[in-house]
Amino acid sequence: MPADSIRDAVIIGGNRIPFARAHGAYAGASNQDMVTSALNGLIARFGLQGQQLGAVAGGAVLKHSKNFNLMRESVLGTPLDPNTPAYDVQMACATGMEAIGSLANKIKLGQIDSAIGGGVDTVSDAPIVVTDELRGILMEANRAKTMGQRLKALAKIRPGHLAPQAPGTNEPRTGLSMGEHMAITADKWGITRQEQDELALASHKNLAAAYDRGFFDDLVTPFKGVSRDNNLRGDSTIEKLGKLSPVFGKELENPTMTAANSTALTDGAATVLLGSEEWADAHDLPKLANFIDYEEGAVDFVDGEEGLLMAPAYAAARMLKRNNLSFEDFEFFEIHEAFASTVLAQIKAWESEEFCREKLGLEAPLGSIDRSKLNTTGSSLAAGHPFAATGGRIVATLAKLLHGKPGKLGFISVCAAGGQGITAIIEGR
Amino acid sequence: MVKDTYTEFANSSLGEKITKTLGLPQPAKLRRYRPEAPLIEGPTVVLGSSEASDILADQLVSWDLDVRRHVGRREKVAAVVAVFDTAQTPADLSETVLALGGLLKQLKSSARVITVFRDPQGNEDPAVTAARKGVEGLTRSLAHEMRAGGTANGLILSEELDAAAPSVSGALRFLLSGRSAFVSGQFITVQNTNGVLPDEWTQPLAGQVAVVTGAARGIGAAIAKILRRDGAEIIAVDIPAAGESLAGVANEVSGTALQLDITAEDAGDRILAHAEQHYGRLDIVVHNAGITRDKLLANMDPSRWDSVIAVNIESQLRMNRTFLESELFNRPEAGVGPRIVSLASTSGIAGNRGQTNYAASKSGVIGMVSATSAQLEARHGTINAVAPGFIETEMTAKMPFATREVARRLNSLNQGGLPEDVAETIAYLVSPAAGGTSGLTLRVCGQNLVGA
Numbered sequence: 001m002p003a004d005s006i007r008d009a010v011i012i013g014g015n016r017i018p019f020a021r022a023h024g025a026y027a028g029a030s031n032q033d034m035v036t037s038a039l040n041g042l043i044a045r046f047g048l049q050g051q052q053l054g055a056v057a058g059g060a061v062l063k064h065s066k067n068f069n070l071m072r073e074s075v076l077g078t079p080l081d082p083n084t085p086a087y088d089v090q091m092a093c094a095t096g097m098e099a100i101g102s103l104a105n106k107i108k109l110g111q112i113d114s115a116i117g118g119g120v121d122t123v124s125d126a127p128i129v130v131t132d133e134l135r136g137i138l139m140e141a142n143r144a145k146t147m148g149q150r151l152k153a154l155a156k157i158r159p160g161h162l163a164p165q166a167p168g169t170n171e172p173r174t175g176l177s178m179g180e181h182m183a184i185t186a187d188k189w190g191i192t193r194q195e196q197d198e199l200a201l202a203s204h205k206n207l208a209a210a211y212d213r214g215f216f217d218d219l220v221t222p223f224k225g226v227s228r229d230n231n232l233r234g235d236s237t238i239e240k241l242g243k244l245s246p247v248f249g250k251e252l253e254n255p256t257m258t259a260a261n262s263t264a265l266t267d268g269a270a271t272v273l274l275g276s277e278e279w280a281d282a283h284d285l286p287k288l289a290n291f292i293d294y295e296e297g298a299v300d301f302v303d304g305e306e307g308l309l310m311a312p313a314y315a316a317a318r319m320l321k322r323n324n325l326s327f328e329d330f331e332f333f334e335i336h337e338a339f340a341s342t343v344l345a346q347i348k349a350w351e352s353e354e355f356c357r358e359k360l361g362l363e364a365p366l367g368s369i370d371r372s373k374l375n376t377t378g379s380s381l382a383a384g385h386p387f388a389a390t391g392g393r394i395v396a397t398l399a400k401l402l403h404g405k406p407g408k409l410g411f412i413s414v415c416a417a418g419g420q421g422i423t424a425i426i427e428g429r
Numbered sequence: 430m431v432k433d434t435y436t437e438f439a440n441s442s443l444g445e446k447i448t449k450t451l452g453l454p455q456p457a458k459l460r461r462y463r464p465e466a467p468l469i470e471g472p473t474v475v476l477g478s479s480e481a482s483d484i485l486a487d488q489l490v491s492w493d494l495d496v497r498r499h500v501g502r503r504e505k506v507a508a509v510v511a512v513f514d515t516a517q518t519p520a521d522l523s524e525t526v527l528a529l530g531g532l533l534k535q536l537k538s539s540a541r542v543i544t545v546f547r548d549p550q551g552n553e554d555p556a557v558t559a560a561r562k563g564v565e566g567l568t569r570s571l572a573h574e575m576r577a578g579g580t581a582n583g584l585i586l587s588e589e590l591d592a593a594a595p596s597v598s599g600a601l602r603f604l605l606s607g608r609s610a611f612v613s614g615q616f617i618t619v620q621n622t623n624g625v626l627p628d629e630w631t632q633p634l635a636g637q638v639a640v641v642t643g644a645a646r647g648i649g650a651a652i653a654k655i656l657r658r659d660g661a662e663i664i665a666v667d668i669p670a671a672g673e674s675l676a677g678v679a680n681e682v683s684g685t686a687l688q689l690d691i692t693a694e695d696a697g698d699r700i701l702a703h704a705e706q707h708y709g710r711l712d713i714v715v716h717n718a719g720i721t722r723d724k725l726l727a728n729m730d731p732s733r734w735d736s737v738i739a740v741n742i743e744s745q746l747r748m749n750r751t752f753l754e755s756e757l758f759n760r761p762e763a764g765v766g767p768r769i770v771s772l773a774s775t776s777g778i779a780g781n782r783g784q785t786n787y788a789a790s791k792s793g794v795i796g797m798v799s800a801t802s803a804q805l806e807a808r809h810g811t812i813n814a815v816a817p818g819f820i821e822t823e824m825t826a827k828m829p830f831a832t833r834e835v836a837r838r839l840n841s842l843n844q845g846g847l848p849e850d851v852a853e854t855i856a857y858l859v860s861p862a863a864g865g866t867s868g869l870t871l872r873v874c875g876q877n878l879v880g881a
Contacts, residue, residue, distance in 0.1 A: 037673070044665075044676035044686035047707060079680045214669075217688045221672040284707050 009104035009291040010280050011426065014118075014396020015042035016270035017223035018230065019384035022123035025226045026267040031060045031070060034223065035120035036077045038269040041221030042116065043079055046273055046285055052081035054112025057099040058119045058271070059089045061387035061417075064127040070120075093338065094296070094416035095119045096391020100272050101294035101424060113279040117395075119388025120269035134161040171417065173302045178309070178417060179339070183249025183257050185307030186341035189348045193254075196261040196340035197241040200381045202371075203337060207378025208234025215377055219396055231264050231384040261340035266384030270392025272399075287429055289399040289410070294424035295319035301419035306359075309342045311421030312413040313349045317360040319423050327367045331408040331428070332401050334394045337380040338415050346413060376401065390414060395426065402428030433821065433837065436844050456844035457578035460539030462607035462853055464631040464658065469605050471507030471537050472497045476525045477545075481592035482512035485545065488598050506532050508541040508605055514586060516546065516560035526567060538577040543584055543604045544568045548618060551588035565616065572614030572876050573841050580604075580613035580842075587620045590865075596624035599862025608857055611818075611850035613841050614876035617866060623809055624864025625764050633860040635660035638708040640700055642691055643718030645671035647822040648772070650678045651848035652715055655856050657682035662708055666691070666700065667718070691718050691744040697751025704757060711758045713859045716745045716771040719790075721824070723783040734786045741790030745771055746797060749812075753801075759808055766810030768859045771798055772851075773816040775874050791816070795870045802868030811867035813858045818874020821845045840877030 017038050020026045026034065035058065043049055058071050067073070071086040089099040100117035107115060130138070137156050144150040170177050186196075210216060211228055220227075246255035248262065273285075280287050297315030299306035312335075320326060327333075327350070335343045349355045350366040357363070377397055380390060391414055398410040405428035412424040436456040439445060445455070472495045475486040489496045489510070500506055511529045516522055529542065536542075549561035565583060572581040582604050586592060596619045603609055604617070627633040639656045643649035644665035653663045663684030667675040672688045679686035687703050689696055704711035719741045722733035749769065752758040758767045776784050777791025798814040805812045819825060819836045825845065828836065837845040854873045857863055 040680060041672065041676045041686070044679035044684075047679075047683070047685040049680055049683040079683075214690070214693065217669050217690075220669070221676050221686075221688070222670060223673055227670040227672070284709065286706055 005110060006108045007110065008277050009107040010275055010277055010287045010429075011289045011291055011395060011399040012273040012275055012280055012285045013042070013046060013288060014219055014270065014272040014392060014399070015045055015221055016219065016389065016393055016396070017041070017268055018220055018226045018228055019266045019268035019386055019389070020226050020230050021384065022265040022267055024124070025224055025230060026122060027124045029122065029224065029267065030125050031063060031067060031120045031122055032074050032077070034122065034267065034269040035070070035118070035271070036074045037223050038118065038120070038221070038271045039074060039078045039080070039116065042271045042273055044221075045218065049079040050081055053084045053114045053116060055103060055106065056080075056084060056086035056116045057089050057103055058117055058392075059095045059099065059388050060120050061090065061092055061095060062121055062123065062126050091422075092416035092418055092420060093336070093385070093387045093390060094414050094420060094422040095388035096270060097294065097395070097412070097414050097422040097424060098296070098391070100274070100291070100391055100395050101422065103274055104291035104294075107274055107276050114275040116271050116273055118269065118271035118392035119390075121386035121388045122267040123265040124267050129165050131161050131163060131165055137161070171308065177248070179248035179257060179262055181301065181308035182339045182341055183252060183255065185310065185345050186256060186339075187249060187252050187254075188307065189345045191256065191341045191344045191348070193256040195344055196256055197238055199337070199340040199343060200241060200261040201236055201238055203375060203378045203381040204233050204236050206376055207232055207382040210377035215400070219400060229383045231266060232382050236260075257339060257341060261381065263338060263380045263385040266386045268384065268386035268389045270389040270396065272392050272395045286403070288403040289429055290427045291395075292425040292427050293319060293323055294422055295322075297421050297423070299419045306419070307345065308419050309338055309415035309421070310345065310349065311419055312415050312423050313346050313355075314360065315421055315423040316350070316413060317356070317362060317366060319425065320366065323425060325409070325425070327369055327411070329409055330411045331373065331405060332376060332398060332410040333369050333374045334379065334398050334410065334412045335375065336385070336390055336394065336414040337375065338385065340381060342415055395424075398426055402426060404428065433844060435834070456842065457538055459578045459610040459842065460607045461610045461849065466607070468492055468602065469494065469507045469541065471495065471505055472500055473508040473510065473605070474498070474500055474506055474532060475510045475512065476528050477512030479512055479515040481514045481545065481586070484592040485510055485512060485597075485601065488593070488601065492602070500532070500535065504535060505537045506535045506540065507537050508543070510543045510545060510601070513544060513546040513560070513564050514592070516557070516564070518556040519560045519563045521560055522563055522567070533574070536577075536579055538579070539607070539610070540575070540577070540579040541605050542571060542575070542579070542581040543601065544581070545584045545586065548585050548587050568616070569614045575613065575841060578610075578842060580609065582609065582612060582614065583616040585616050585618040587618065590619060590621065594619060594622045594624070594865055595626045596863055596865030598626060599624060599857070599860065600866065602630070602862070603857040608853035610853070611842065611846035611873050611875050612854060612871070615872050617871065618869060619865045620867065621806075621865045623764070623806070625861040627860070627862060632660035633862060634713070634856070637712040638662045638664065638704060638710050639713035639715060639859065640664040640666060640704065640711065641715045641717055642666045644678050645675040647824065648817065648820060648848040648851050649717040651852040652717055652855055653678050653682050653684065655849060655852040656713070656715070656859070657684065659856050659860070661713065664700070664703060664707070691748065692739045694747070696744065697748035700748070701751065701755050701757050710760065711752075712767060714748070714752060714758075714767075714769045715855055715859070716748070716769070718744075719772055721784070721787050723787065725783055726785045729786065737786040737790050741787070742793040742797065745794065749797070749801060753804055761809045764809055765861045765864060766808040767805065768810055769801070769805065769812040770855045770858050771812075771814045773814040773870050775816050775818045775872060775877065778816055778870070778872070798870060799868045806867055809864065811858070811864060813867060814870040815851060815854050815858065816870055816872045816874065817846065817851045818872065818877040819845045820851060821847055840875035842875035844875065846873060846875060
């Protein structure tokens with residue numbers, strides 16, 4: 001297809017279920033239950049019953065092997081036309097962004113006219129598996145041809161093999177948790193406890209205010225009796241946050257990261273409806289914003305050259321250059337709060353002349369970000385962060401913020417495990 | 430919803446014998462509307478000798494009904510239409526009334542008696558008015574005497590109205606059909622020649638867009654489903670906290686869900702914006718959302734009083750102002766204008782202990798409907814209210830057992846109504862065939878005066 005036929009990918013709207021703290025309200029719900037509910041709410045909001053969409057894409061970071069076709073199975077449980085194709089995507093915490101970004105590209109290229117992207121995660125229904133040793137023995141027994149061989153294989157089982165294995169969130173190559181990695185980066189950038197607590201507090205205040213003014217009325221549909229993100233503490237104060245003990249980087253001289261300025265483990269699902277302009281018009285659907293561009297990034301965190309969650313700092317530079325934009329051109333910034341210090345470290349990096357010159361190869365720093373434009377309706381510290389659902393939450397929220405502001409731009413940054421991350425640009429209409 | 434075990438028992442062969450012997454109430458299984466079923470099965474007898482009675486008989490014939498002027502003594506009768514429109518004095522009623530009486534023992538189950546007469550308020554002559562009021566009284570009493578799920582209702586024609594007016598046909602059809610299963614002892618007035626009969630009686634709302642508030646459950650969900658069945662596109666509205674079940678209802682009716690607190694200042698505007706965006710039109714508004722916060726007035730606190738007033742009536746007044754000022758809701762099309770139906774309650778008519786707040790709001794609805802009617806009429810539209818009696822819902826399921834059992838039986842049909850019964854009446858009132866009826870509060874209560 002010739003390049004001049006690239007068309008707009010329009011964000012029509014979104015729907016998510018409220019995010020709930022792990023092992024709580026959604027403890028009995030599976031990934032499939034949650035993403036199906038989020039899809040049902042989206043279908044109801046936009047009257048998509050019986051429609052055949054171009055594609056539904058999304059995924060989960062913590063996923064049972066039986067959910068090999070999670071999105072397709074979920075689509076089959078909704079009123080969408082069962083002829084709607086669906087596939088799973090996985091890029092750690094950037095799963096939702098990758099799903100949405102790649103669907104937007106397909107729409108731009110004219111491959112599809114409509115799509116739903118998103119993601120889901122539950123820590124409460126995590127895929128617990130058997131040990132590698134036990135699995136090896138069971139597979140050997142399975143391959144055995146005689147009863148004798150089978151018994152011989154099974155006789156190797158030892159009590160220690162029987163311990164269930166929960167999925168870890170530790171980085172496989174360093175053995176460090178994400179929090180420990182972040183603590184190193186925060187220390188390197190000299191991020192203070194005070195700054196982190198202030199950012200966390202702003203997240204809670206902004207999210208609570210947005211709920212109170214009905215901002216989420218057409219972005220969230222309740223699930224299992226929960227109608228607001230239940231990690232939200234709108235009445236928190238800087239004094240209360242200041243009393244918490246550090247939980248990461250405790251061996252450091254000055255540990256700063258607490259449970260309040262790090263995201264809590266949460267369960268939830270989020271979806272975004274995308275379409276071409278023609279498709280949206282033909283179906284009488286709103287057009288909130290255009291998905292302009294997105295960029296993936298990765299850094300070498302294994303050797304300690306860069307912080308685990310710093311990839312978006314690099315991706316942003318490349319994406320801005322490609323689009324000939326600077327931070328001053330943006331109306332809103334949505335920087336995923338994996339930890340308060342993640343946001344602050346990225347901002348400091350973009351403000352740093354040295355970092356921008358040495359690491360990003362820029363003559364001048366990318367510049368600072370106006371805090372009044374940052375995470376204005378709250379972010380992951382308040383809402384929670386069900387890994388793969390975060391991208392959908394952010395894109396739908398930002399699209400709504402930009403709706404009615406034609407041409408105004410919004411910036412997204414989402415970091416991910418494995419030293420990866422995604423940045424994106426959307427434009428109001 | 431709690432199962433009505435007694436009604437099931439009374440309809441079993443043993444139960445029927447026992448309840449009859451003991452003189453206990455005998456609730457019948459009511460004939461309810463199914464689009465694919467005949468309008469009514471069996472002979473319909475038209476009594477009276479006026480020109481109007483001929484017009485009505487012709488209308489019934491055009492619906493392929495078995496219309497008779499006389500039936501044999503052993504024949505079963507499905508419905509009687511008794512026309513009194515020319516009565517000049519109470520003594521004039523005698524012939525038709527006694528002929529009607531002679532047919533009552535021949536009625537089938539879920540039979541219909543419909544009295545047709547002129548508006549008692551439309552004439553100054555004492556004798557004429559006495560005759561007309563007399564028909565009201567006999568109709569109400571007859572409703573109490575009906576058995577086996579039968580109902581008796583009145584169809585009132587305004588002074589000069591031609592009996593061939595579309596809404597006369599619309600009302601007649603509603604009263605004959607299973608749509609009016611739980612309506613008895615009530616009167617429908619047709620004021621004018623507004624209204625249009627549908628091309629297809631099973632799809633009277635085809636191409637129309639309806640918003641239903643409080644649609645996530647109970648009566649509201651039933652309204653959404655029945656308006657959809659009748660052909661309407663549905664905008665299902667409920668508070669954000671009810672969003673999960675609201676989405677379920679919206680998906681079931683292939684409509685759209687709008688999470689909205691109707692007490693918000695901009696609620697009307699948000700509904701209009703949604704209707705404009707998704708459908709480009711808005712034809713029907715059903716104000717169903719309502720709450721109860723029961724307390725004796727002596728113990729009433731401001732939050733209980735104010736919240737009931739805010740949700741049940743103030744929100745409707747505010748939204749109606751917005752809708753009536755808008756361009757979207759005021760585009761008459763082929764003689765059919767905007768239609769509004771509000772949920773009132775029999776509590777708003779008779780009062781109910783512990784419900785001063787609720788009754789104030791629901792009486793308020795009745796007043797609002799009557800006072801808004803002129804504005805709607807000017808646009809070929811209508812505004813009416815429906816007052817449910819005891820309806821089997823989640824709300825009434827929470828009543829104590831004994832109270833619920835008594836409430837269920839305290840009506841002429843000896844049973845509670847279903848959410849569908851309320852919805853069917855609403856579907857009739859918002860149909861183009863009811864365009865000549867406005868400002869009315871129609872009770873769906875099985876002729877009962879207790880209930881929420």
